[in-house]
Amino acid sequence: MDDPLLIAGESFNSRLIMGTGGMPSLDVLDRALVASGTELTTVAMRRLDPAAAGSVLDLLAARGIRALPNTAGCYTANEAVRVAKLAREALGTDWVKLEVIADERTLLPDPLELLTAAEQLVADGFVVLPYTNDDPVLARRLEQAGCSAVMPLGSPIGSGLGIRNTHNIELIVESAGVPVILDAGIGTASDAAIAMELGCAAVLLATSVTRARDPELMAEAMRLGVAGGRLAYHAGRITRRRYAQASSPPAS
Amino acid sequence: MTVVVNGEPHVAAGPMSLADAVALLTAAPTGVAAAVNGEVVRRAAWTSTQLSDGDEIEVVTAVQGG
Numbered sequence: 001m002d003d004p005l006l007i008a009g010e011s012f013n014s015r016l017i018m019g020t021g022g023m024p025s026l027d028v029l030d031r032a033l034v035a036s037g038t039e040l041t042t043v044a045m046r047r048l049d050p051a052a053a054g055s056v057l058d059l060l061a062a063r064g065i066r067a068l069p070n071t072a073g074c075y076t077a078n079e080a081v082r083v084a085k086l087a088r089e090a091l092g093t094d095w096v097k098l099e100v101i102a103d104e105r106t107l108l109p110d111p112l113e114l115l116t117a118a119e120q121l122v123a124d125g126f127v128v129l130p131y132t133n134d135d136p137v138l139a140r141r142l143e144q145a146g147c148s149a150v151m152p153l154g155s156p157i158g159s160g161l162g163i164r165n166t167h168n169i170e171l172i173v174e175s176a177g178v179p180v181i182l183d184a185g186i187g188t189a190s191d192a193a194i195a196m197e198l199g200c201a202a203v204l205l206a207t208s209v210t211r212a213r214d215p216e217l218m219a220e221a222m223r224l225g226v227a228g229g230r231l232a233y234h235a236g237r238i239t240r241r242r243y244a245q246a247s248s249p250p251a252s
Numbered sequence: 253m254t255v256v257v258n259g260e261p262h263v264a265a266g267p268m269s270l271a272d273a274v275a276l277l278t279a280a281p282t283g284v285a286a287a288v289n290g291e292v293v294r295r296a297a298w299t300s301t302q303l304s305d306g307d308e309i310e311v312v313t314a315v316q317g318g
Binding site: 052055068 | 258259277278282283284287290295313314316317318
């Protein structure tokens, strides 16, 4: 079925957004990205290393995958805004995955710095996709600030703990007027499917693929998980019942 | 004159532009951005941006992440 993902007026056929961190090599990354079917993939901004071999940007360009720069590693709004501006200049895109984290142990978003950075970037013309807590109130504030999507975590980055508070994700989906993208915490394909069944518009994941035993195979599993979950969301799940309901006609 | 490029001190004998500083690291600066003392400088202005003693230059690009 024709069911594109729309973010800030741009259309994507795939509802799986990939991260690229933690891949053993660019070759494995390339195969996994192709298997995932993704059309939008995050990159980080770092000091240029003259000794670096190969470029993730060249790889994405060759595959026709749009690069989405992030502000990973930023702890303050000021830092995040500066990195976003560097990314805009380097990559020629005003899209940014906004990450402002509170501490290294949890990598949880710092809500106050996040909102401040979002406001500044929106005012500067950026299309802001914020990585946020699974807090419906903060999600609403980010949307009101002009963000083009909200990206609540399922659980901490890289934890693979899945979606710890499905109720909050449902509440966010229910009231959001922008796409809700489940970002972080996905451990395996069923987690991605659940995110889509809850009504999320897309899933963003990295570690569950990049650190899987077979990243290419897991990328395909994620593609199918997201697609299956999306179809189930449209199809409408049955009501949960306390007792059995026979699916065969009674034997007369 | 000494400038700091990505954390490394660099001694320049004569005048040095931001374009010269970027060229220390890469010959093909596509996908690259530069900042002087924290301020992002548009690529079009790299050649005309003259560096001063003590300037801190950041030259960044996209890497795997996120």
